Amino acid sequence: MARVLSLFRLQPFLALVGRRKPAFCKMSLDSRAREVFAAAVEAVQPDTVVRRSIERMEDSVLIDGHTFKLKHNLHVVGFGKAVLGMAAEAERIMGDHIVKGAISVPHRIQETLRQHGKERMLLKEDSLIKVMEGAKHNLPDADAQKAAERIKQLASELTEKDLLLVLISGGGSALLPAPIPPISLQEKQDVTRTLAAAGATIQELNTVRRSLSLLKGGGLAQCAHPAQVVALILSDVIGDPLDLIASGPTVCCNKSTEDVFSVLERYKLSTSLPASAKEVLGRGSPQQEENTVDSDKAGHVLNVVIGSNSIALKSAGRRARELGFRPVVLSPGVCGDVRSVSRLYGLLARFASSREVPPPELAAKLLKLGPEVGIQSWDLCRTMQVLDEGRSEGWGATCVLAGGEPTVELTGKGRGGRNQELALRVGLELRGMELPPNGPIFLSGGTDGQDGPTEAAGAITDGGLWEEAETQELDIKSFVANNDSFTFFTRLSAGHRLLSPGLTGTNVMDVHMLMIPQHNAN
Template sequence: MASRFKKLPFFSQAYVKKIFWWQNASRAREESRFCSMSLQEHGQQIFQSAVSAVMPEAMLKRSLRLVSEGSPRLTVGDLEFSIHRNLYLVGFGKAVLGMAAEVEKILGDHLVQGLVSVPLGIRASLQQAGRGKMLLKPDSAIKVMEGAEHNLPDEAALQAAVEIERLIKGLTANDLLLVLVSGGGSALLPAPIPPVTLEEKQTVTKLLASRGATIHELNTVRKGLSRLKGGGLARAAHPAQVLSLILSDVIGDSLDIIASGPTVLSSHSTRDCLQILGKYNLHQAMPMAVESVLQRPGSLPDPREFNHVHNVIVGSNSLALAQAKGRAQDLEYLPLILSAAVSGEVRKVSRFYSLLIQLVCSYLTGPEKEPQLERELLKLTAELQIPSLDLPGCLEMVKRSPAGRAVCLLAGGETTVQLQGEGKGGRNQELALRVALDLHRAGTTKAKCGRGRWDIVFLSGGTDGQDGPTEAAGAFSTPKLVEQAEQEGLEVEAFLSRNDSYTFFSKFQGGRSLLLTGLTGTNVMDIQVVLIRKRDSS
């Protein structure tokens, strides 16, 4: 490079040396800045990077294109639709407001009318967060209706569902209905099958959630009690063409589970709903109307009824994790993606992370083995049945990493919490608190992370920015948290016994361990980040 500069009269060798000095100094400053940042700051950056990958603008610019040459056409991947001011739009979910704003920019005057059902307060929250570009313009052809406070179906959401149903039933074979779907869509599109009332449907959902039912189980029952879910919306829109753009927030990206599959042929029957209620011993607690609807004989849906429907996933947890991995690499970690499908009861998942952290620390420390830890972790991994998890491969990469290399473990998914108390919290905050408790207990064993050689931070956060009925997206924790909390007079186990993780984190160190993002305008389940860095390297 310097030899090339010497051929140019206006570049002296002294100047070239100055350039190289400046470049090296800048690199050193950047490396120093990375090292001086706390693990919590790194964790927040990595989490924010994951969320940015699945923001509506980025997703739709990748997926949707308007071709104006000749006859106007809308393309999505290999799909192509002729358009001539025949486009209608409906949407429901935590991310659809930003999706709708971007779609309207792309489609312009071709969009005739639209209606989206979005979470209560999301417009104000996005405005306060400086995300005004995710809002629709005042003269928009799309009507916005807010509802489903705390992600629970309510009268406002029901009214939005009724208006959506009225709009789509008026479409013809010449029309194209664009459906925007994201997580939270189930609560924002409640349309119970009579005689089931909204309140009765809410009762069923709350009872199942309190028993630890998975999102797959919850949405299976919701479909069985809904006019629009389980493909009902697509059937109501016939004979119009239906193009559904979906942001996945469920394990495995199952189309008929995301927002309870309003445009997808359902793979479940009312018999499946009854089996789920039986699994959790809830038959006796069910309202009579619910039992009567689920007991009705029904015919199997005909796949030919969905020939007019095209479902496309435009964003997922896997995409978010890939972006997070790149950011962790920029921060000089060895980044390892475990799985985008971590699920299960929060107690077991926290134990999984605790054992994994201990084992990684032992591998980073030296040749001494921890066979008992390894056996317990492998056994628990088999119980959790985490898809695509290559645990031996990840551990082998840790073993081969250079001495002192910081490690970042990444995962996504959605845990469940079995409610025992009346506290305030969410699955991410409870998971973070339980990991801290497990690591604290492990400090009395031979686990290397208990000997103070490593700085460790665990982060779990919801990509939608809302963890349960709280203002937090999630929380950070460390192996020292329990001990530090005791010094403040806070007993971690007491808070966990009443599912009161948010109250704990609000009190602990002035709330500094809470992950506060505000509503993000997107939703692809949760992200977990584990950062492990040798103490003397910071």
């Protein structure tokens, strides 16, 4: 442990952050935090990421270093919450070569985007790409299944002369349900729900779900063979694993039937499967058969992650520097229980705000807690090194950025989401610390603009939260126990701490931000 603790003092990380002090800014910490969050969201807008990833030439396009010929041979399919905006931009760039297309998007998304003034995310009225809405309440339904069938048919009709552009974003799995006959949609949902309730991991759920699906686990790419397939992916999963985003419809699946039964037996569910599922698993999935017979089909597929939490954090860091902060990215992979995550941010705030060299015990606590919330010890050491140098050299304000997707254990029936609950709990951790503008503030926000079943994306908090609540006769602990963070922040000073950007049209998980005011040199 002593060796690990020494890393953040001994390694020269000045090159990562630069020695020049950021320019002074008169805006409040709260206002600057909101600006930095807005920059993170703007960097991963559907049209922005598509435009950044496609370089159009006269009769071809360049994508991720690969050139593809355009000869009125382009077909477009897509599925996910952000896909409508992605398709609209693809149409603007390559519309003259589009033959036809079909995208599966959330129920009433077109109307919602119009209401939020986001017409640029809508397709042209005479578009050759058909928009199909479904998955009401983010659950697979008959409308989503119809869209999946249309997408499958389109892909199956392609030849070696065609180019299939596949647009994928978070929520795509629910919008592309295609159970292998004779499995019904309801039976497939029942199997996955039972597994989830038994405690199966997302990897285990996908292992089973893909085996019961025609299109997941590389099934869509196989349907499109021998056409060239290019998938542009907006990731909402930590680490951007291609096989997990929308269950990997363009990613070759190497799982066998034995792997599936291993998962089912682990949770004692193999004997309770519907007869239809047993029949399908007994004969092996189409994907497994195709992978055995013709494994070179993977060469006809290019998967490119064009938007992610890491990209959002980089943009946030640039904006933070413009606004007078020295940015440092802690990690894009924060996960785990929100209680542990809030504890880590509280400890980090105290480490950063200390006017003297913090005791080794504080760094030890941070390093012990890090793995619990998905943060590598190296990343914590690097971040503490930057903060320690800021203290000793009298740097300006520092902005610690992170992202990911913590979880909340529901014990109550209140309204809120993981971002608002995290902000509320961090506010408790900061209790007693100096108030802004001299003390730290913390922001947590969902990049989709909606945190749980609320109109807020998250909230901003600081060390004065407890006293402010007491003044207004609000019992913070009862709100925490009831998972009622939205009600708490709404009642607290007319909701001025809430982060409410409205529907953003994108989703790359959450952005966390710890802003530390300027230290004076020792």
